[in-house]
Amino acid sequence: MAHTVSDYMTAHPTVVEVTDTLRSVAETMASQDVGALVVAENGAVTGIITDRDLVVRGLATGVGLDAPVGQLTTGALVTVGPDDGVAEVVQLMRDNAVRRVPVVEGDVAVGIVSIGDLAVALDSDSALADISAAPPND
Template sequence: MARTVSSLMTPHPTVVEVTDTLHAVAQTMAQQDVGALIVAEDGAVVGIVTDRDLVVRGLAAGIGLDAPVGQLASEELVTVGPDDDVAEVVHLMRERALRRVPVVEGDQAVGIVTIGDLAVALDSDSALADISAAPPQD
């Protein structure tokens, strides 16, 4: 039987609204020790924003901390469903050079799958799996 995304995704991802400020989003990332958040508009998933987006596409580009995160959210969003086959998701992530993908049902976020999740589940002896499974450092 094929393995599905729901078996390895991180469930209940943090979702921020397109109108949330970059400052608030950065604080959320810091508090939760995560590098990416799903962006929604009225609860419907419309994008993803990473810590790198905040720095490179935000601060370095002169966008202020009070700007809405919707300005930086990914424009070409790729999502997967919880029942999608893991092998297909690996292929999609490889083909599109994606490091993380929101998992949605309808238009609602139910999880997020990362290359770290895939490494831990599919190649537990890899360096990436070791790093991904390690507890966060203070």
């Protein structure tokens, strides 16, 4: 039986609104010890924001901490459904040079899948799997 995205995704991802401030998004990432959050507008997924986005596209360019997170999300959103095949999400990640993909039903986030999730599950002997499975640095 072919594996689907739902086999490897993190269910119930934290979703922030496009109007949430960069400060509140950064605080959420810190408190949950995550590097990416799904961004939505009125519940409909519109993007993803990463810790790198906050630093490189936000702080480094002078965007203030009270700016809305929607200002930093990219326009080209890549999503998959929970029943999509793993090979499909891997190809989407390759084609779009992304490491995390929101999993949606309709336009609502039901999960998020990362390249690390897939490495741990499908290539457990790889360096990426080792790094992804390691506990976070304190």
